[in-house]
Amino acid sequence: MKEHVKYIDKLGAKKINSRFEITNGGLTWRKYPKTRQKDFLSALKEIASISSASNVKQEEAVQAQWYSVLNYCFADVKGNEGYSTHIDKLLQTDGLLFVRNIAVSLNLITEFKADVAMDHRNQQERILGQVIYYLKHIQWHIADGNKLNLEMPNVVLAADANQVFVINARVLWSYLDMNLGNQWKELSPRQVYDNLKPVELFDRLHNDKNINPYVYDITAKDFDLNDVIGLVADLASADEETKLTKIPVNQANIRGVYDEFLRLVTQKKTKVASDQDLVSMFINALTNHDAFFIRNNTATLKHDNGTYQDYRVNGRNWYAFFSRFDTNYNSDEIKSITEVGDVLLEETARRFSGEYWTPTIWANEAINAISDVLGNDWKDKYYVWDASAGSKNLTRDFKFKNLFSSTLYDGELNLGKMFNRDNVAFQYDFLNDDVNISPKNYTKSKLYKLAPGLVEALLNNRPIVFYMNPPYASAGNTVGKGSKGGLAETEVNKHMNIGASSENLYAQFYYRILMLVKAFSLTNVVIAFFCKTQYMTGGKKFHGLKEAIFKKFDFKSGFLFNSGEFSDTAKNWGISFTVLVSKTSKTKNIIQNKFPLMLKDSTFNGIKDLYIHTLSEQDPKDNLADWVKEKWRNDPDKDIHMATPLFTSAFKLSTRRPKIYYPNDALGYAWFKGNMVQYGPRETGLFSADCSRERGVPITIDNFEKCMINFAIRKASQHTWINDKDNYNKPSEALINSPEYRKIMADCVVYSLFNTYSYQVSLSDVDYLGETYDIKNQFFWLSKDFMKKLANDNRLAQMGFDIDEDDERFVYHWLQEHQDDLSDSATSVLNASKLVVKDTFRFRQLLNDDYPEFCLTRWDAGWEQIRRIMTNGTKPNTYTNIFIPAYQQLENNIRDYIYDYGFLEK
Numbered sequence: 037m038k039e040h041v042k043y044i045d046k047l048g049a050k051k052i053n054s055r056f057e058i059t060n061g062g063l064t065w066r067k068y069p070k071t072r073q074k075d076f077l078s079a080l081k082e083i084a085s086i087s088s089a090s091n092v093k094q095e096e097a098v099q100a101q102w103y104s105v106l107n108y109c110f111a112d113v114k115g116n117e118g119y120s121t122h123i124d125k126l127l128q129t130d131g132l133l134f135v136r137n138i139a140v141s142l143n144l145i146t147e148f149k150a151d152v153a154m155d156h157r158n159q160q161e162r163i164l165g166q167v168i169y170y171l172k173h174i175q176w177h178i179a180d181g182n183k184l185n186l187e188m189p190n191v192v193l194a195a196d197a198n199q200v201f202v203i204n205a206r207v208l209w210s211y212l213d214m215n216l217g218n219q220w221k222e223l224s225p226r227q228v229y230d231n232l233k234p235v236e237l238f239d240r241l242h243n244d245k246n247i248n249p250y251v252y253d254i255t256a257k258d259f260d261l262n263d264v265i266g267l268v269a270d271l272a273s274a275d276e277e278t279k280l281t282k283i284p285v286n287q288a289n290i291r292g293v294y295d296e297f298l299r300l301v302t303q304k305k306t307k308v309a310s311d312q313d314l315v316s317m318f319i320n321a322l323t324n325h326d327a328f329f330i331r332n333n334t335a336t337l338k339h340d341n342g343t344y345q346d347y348r349v350n351g352r353n354w355y356a357f358f359s360r361f362d363t364n365y366n367s368d369e370i371k372s373i374t375e376v377g378d379v380l381l382e383e384t385a386r387r388f389s390g391e392y393w394t395p396t397i398w399a400n401e402a403i404n405a406i407s408d409v410l411g412n413d414w415k416d417k418y419y420v421w422d423a424s425a426g427s428k429n430l431t432r433d434f435k436f437k438n439l440f441s442s443t444l445y446d447g448e449l450n451l452g453k454m455f456n457r458d459n460v461a462f463q464y465d466f467l468n469d470d471v472n473i474s475p476k477n478y479t480k481s482k483l484y485k486l487a488p489g490l491v492e493a494l495l496n497n498r499p500i501v502f503y504m505n506p507p508y509a510s511a512g513n514t515v516g517k518g519s520k521g522g523l524a525e526t527e528v529n530k531h532m533n534i535g536a537s538s539e540n541l542y543a544q545f546y547y548r549i550l551m552l553v554k555a556f557s558l559t560n561v562v563i564a565f566f567c568k569t570q571y572m573t574g575g576k577k578f579h580g581l582k583e584a585i586f587k588k589f590d591f592k593s594g595f596l597f598n599s600g601e602f603s604d605t606a607k608n609w610g611i612s613f614t615v616l617v618s619k620t621s622k623t624k625n626i627i628q629n630k631f632p633l634m635l636k637d638s639t640f641n642g643i644k645d646l647y648i649h650t651l652s653e654q655d656p657k658d659n660l661a662d663w664v665k666e667k668w669r670n671d672p673d674k675d676i677h678m679a680t681p682l683f684t685s686a687f688k689l690s691t692r693r694p695k696i697y698y699p700n701d702a703l704g705y706a707w708f709k710g711n712m713v714q715y716g717p718r719e720t721g722l723f724s725a726d727c728s729r730e731r732g733v734p735i736t737i738d739n740f741e742k743c744m745i746n747f748a749i750r751k752a753s754q755h756t757w758i759n760d761k762d763n764y765n766k767p768s769e770a771l772i773n774s775p776e777y778r779k780i781m782a783d784c785v786v787y788s789l790f791n792t793y794s795y796q797v798s799l800s801d802v803d804y805l806g807e808t809y810d811i812k813n814q815f816f817w818l819s820k821d822f823m824k825k826l827a828n829d830n831r832l833a834q835m836g837f838d839i840d841e842d843d844e845r846f847v848y849h850w851l852q853e854h855q856d857d858l859s860d861s862a863t864s865v866l867n868a869s870k871l872v873v874k875d876t877f878r879f880r881q882l883l884n885d886d887y888p889e890f891c892l893t894r895w896d897a898g899w900e901q902i903r904r905i906m907t908n909g910t911k912p913n914t915y916t917n918i919f920i921p922a923y924q925q926l927e928n929n930i931r932d933y934i935y936d937y938g939f940l941e942k
Contacts (some may be wrong), residue, residue: 065269066113068261084197094150109265129170142272145189154199155251161241162229163194168211169225191271201249204271248356258292284362300353313447323370325363399430409592409615419493423466424504428455440490462486467526474555494556505566506545534580542567563616569761572631574653586627589616596633598757609760654763661711663766664742680726681804686795686900690728698726703814706743707732714760716750721793748784752930782857796898799891816845816896823895826877839895861926868919875912876905
C-alpha cells in the first residue's frame with residue numbers, strides 16, 4: 037500500500053526542509069520519514085515480544101511510539117503552529133490531539149492495546165464500545181463548561197503492537213443518544229471493554245453496517261505508516277465517508293493491495309480451484325466491481341455469459357477494503373492492471389509450479405525475433421498456438437489470423453478474455469490431454485472438440501508456430517528448497533525416454549511438440565520458446581533432450597536476458613528466447629552444438645543489445661567434474677557402513693548410514709554438484725570427514741590436488757545470470773605440462789583452506805551409531821612446533837601432550853613439499869593466517885567451555901573452528917586488516933586463471 041499518498045498530486049504538496057508537508061482539504065500533515073519508520077517498526081516488533089503478562093507495559097510502550105508519530109506528523113508541522121496541541125491523556129483517554137485549522141479540524145481520539153486481534157470483529161466492537169464511553173465523557177465535559185477547551189473527536193485511531201485501524205468518529209456520535217440509563221455513569225470505559233457491557237450498546241455495534249474499519253497489518257512487508265496518517269487526515273477532512281479519497285491501484289502498488297485483499301477479504305476462506313482463479317476474482321473485483329453483489333459473507337460474481345459464481349469472503353471486510361481502494365478505471369488502466377497478473381500469484385505456489393507470466397516488453401521483443409526469421413507477415417501465414425497462454429501476455433498486443441490460446445487454468449481464460457477476441461481460447465492440459473492423438477483417432481480428442489481448426493492445420497501439415505512461455509519447474513529439488521515431487525508426473529513424462537531432463541516441465545513441452553511432429557508428420561514447424569538454457573548446453577541430464585530436438589530442428593536465432601525481468605524472480609539466472617525451425621534436406625544430418633545468443637537488457641529507452649554469448653554442450657571427456665572423479669577408486673567390496681561418521685555439516689552428524697564407499701585413508705570429502713557455474717556458490721564444499729551430500733567424492737592422496745583445483749575454481753567464479761549455465765572445462769594437457777600449472781595448483785590449495793565453504797574441523801569423542809570416533813583434520817596447515825609454542829605460552833598442557841603424541845597433518849607436509857610453487861599471494865595468506873591463529877588462541881579455552889561441541893582446544897582445529905572463535909569472541913585486527921585483503925588478492929588471481937587458462941570460455 038505504498039501508493040496511498042499518491043493522491044497528493046491532486047491535493048497539493050509543498051516541500052519544506054526536505055520533507056513533504058501535505059495539505060489535504062485544508063489540513064496540513066507531514067509524511068513520516070522512512071528512517072524513522074524503520075525505528076518505529078523495530079520498536080513495535082520488540083514490544084510485541086514482551087511477555088503477555090506485561091500488558092500494561094506493552095500498552096504504554098505502544099502508546100509512546102504512536103505519540104511520537106502523531107506529534108511529528110500533525111502537531112509539530114510548520115503551518116499548524118497556533119492551531120494544534122500535542123497529544124495528551126485527557127479525561128483518562130489514551131490520548132487526544134487537536135489541529136484546529138481555520139478550514140478543517142482534526143480532533144483525534146486514540147486507544148492503544150497490548151496485542152489483540154484487531155482484525156476480528158469482536159475486538160473492534162470492544163474497542164469502539166470503550167471509545168464511545170470516552171466520547172460520552174467528553175460530551176459531558178463540554179456541556180459542563182469545557183474547562184479543557186475540548187472538541188468532539190471526529191477520528192478514532194486504535195493500535196496495538198501489530199495492527200492499527202482508523203475510522204470516522206462521526207459514525208459513533210449517534211450512539212451517545214442511546215438510552216442506557218445509569219449504565220452511562222456506572223460503567224467506566226475500561227469496564228465496557230472488559231465486560232462487553234452494556235449489552236444494548238454491543239448489540240447495536242454488532243449490527244451496524246456503517247462500521248467496517250480497514251485494519252492495517254503493521255508487520256506486513258509493504259506497510260507504510262503514511263497510509264495510516266493519510267487516512268487520519270482524509271477522515272478529518274470529510275464530512276461523509278463517500279467523500280474519502282480512494283487509493284488507485286496500479287502496477288506499482290498492486291502486489292501490496294493483493295496481499296491486503298487476501299489478508300482481509302478472503303482470509304483463506306475463499307475456495308477456488310487454483311491461485312489463478314483467486315487472481316481472477318481479485319482483478320474482477322477491482323475492474324468489474326459492479327458485477328459483484330454481497331450477501332452476508334458471500335460475494336457473487338455475474339459472468340458475461342449470465343452464469344454466477346459464489347466466493348466465500350469476509351463481508352464486512354469486503355466493504356472496508358473497497359472503501360479504501362478505487363474501483364473505477366478506464367480501458368488502458370484495466371489493461372495495465374491485468375497484464376501484471378503474475379505478481380499476484382501467491383509466491384510459494386507460483387514458484388512451486390514454475391510459472392512466470394511474460395512482461396509486455398519482452399513479448400514484443402520475441403515477436404520481432406520471430407519476424408526476423410519468418411518475415412513480417414508470419415502472423416498471417418502461420419497458425420499460432422500458445423499452449424501456455426495464461427492471460428495472453430505473449431499475444432495480447434498483436435493481431436493473428438489463426439491464433440489458438442490454451443491454458444491449464446480456467447481462471448486465466450477469464451483474465452485474458454478482453455484480448456484477441458477473435459482467437460480460439462480454451463482450457464487444455466498440454467502435458468496430459470490427448471498425448472496419443474494422431475490422424476487415426478483425432479475425432480475423439482479433446483483438442484478436436486475445442487479447437488477443430490487447429491487439428492485441421494495439423495492434419496494438413498500447415499505451417500505452425502508453437503509460441504509460448506512454458507513453466508520452468510522441475511521435480512528435483514536443490515539446497516534450501518522444498519521437494520517438488522509429483523510435479524513432473526504427467527502423461528508426456530511417461531513417453532519420454534531421454535534421461536533426467538524429463539523431470540523439467542519445459543522439457544516436457546518440447547517433447548510434446550516432438551510427439552505431435554511425429555504423429556502428424558509435420559515438416560513446417562517453428563518452436564519459439566521462452567525458457568531456461570539447459571536444452572542447449574546438454575550435459576548428462578539434458579543431452580537426450582538436446583539430441584531429440586536438434587535432430588528435427590535447426591537453431592535460427594535467440595537472445596538471453598536476466599530472469600529478474602520477470603516479476604519476483606531471482607536475478608541470478610538467464611532466460612532465453614529461441615527460434616527453432618524444422619530441418620531441411622540440407623541440414624537433416626547436422627546436429628548443432630553452438631548457439632549464439634544476443635545478450636539483452638531493458639533500459640529506460642527500451643531494450644538494448646549488449647553482446648553475443650555462445651552456449652554449447654561440452655564433451656564429457658573435457659568436463660572438470662568428471663576429471664576430478666576419473667581416478668576415484670570406489671571399492672564396493674569394502675564395508676562402507678562403519679568406516680567413518682557421516683556428517684551433514686561441519687559439526688552435525690547424520691542419523692543414517694553411509695551409502696557410498698569412504699576409504700579409511702580418506703583425507704575428507706569434496707562435495708560438488710554438476711559441472712555448471714550455477715552450482716558453485718551454494719553447492720560446493722569441503723569436509724574433514726564423510727558427508728551425507730553424496731554428489732562428490734572422498735578426498736584421497738591421489739585426487740587431493742584435483743579436488744582443490746575444482747573447489748577453488750568453482751568458489752572463485754563470479755556467478756552471473758549470463759554464465760549461470762556455462763560448463764567448466766578441465767585443465768588442458770598443455771596447461772598441466774606447463775610451469776604455470778604448479779603455481780595455479782598451489783594457489784588453489786591455499787585458497788581452498790580458508791574459504792567459508794571449507795568445513796575443515798578436528799573433533800573428539802564423536803558418537804555415531806554406537807561407535808566413538810576421533811576426527812583428525814588432515815587439512816591443517818601449521819606445524820606441530822608452531823602449535824606447541826602457542827599451547828605452552830597459554831598454559832594448555834593437555835594440548836601440548838596431544839601434539840607430542842601426534843603426527844604432522846597431510847596439508848602441512850604438502851605445503852612444505854611445494855614451497856617453491858607458492859605465489860607471493862598464497863604466501864601472504866598463509867602468513868596472515870598464522871597471525872590470526874595466534875591472536876585468537878587465548879579465547880580457545882574460554883569459548884570451549886561455552887561451546888564444547890566445537891572442540892576448540894584441539895591442536896589441529898581447522899579454519900572453520902577459527903571462524904567460530906571469531907564469531908563468538910572477537911575478530912582481531914590481523915584478520916580484518918591483513919588476512920582479508922590478502923585472501924581477496926589471492927581470489928582475484930584465481931579469477932584471472934579461470935578465463936586465462938580456459939576453465940570457462942569467455
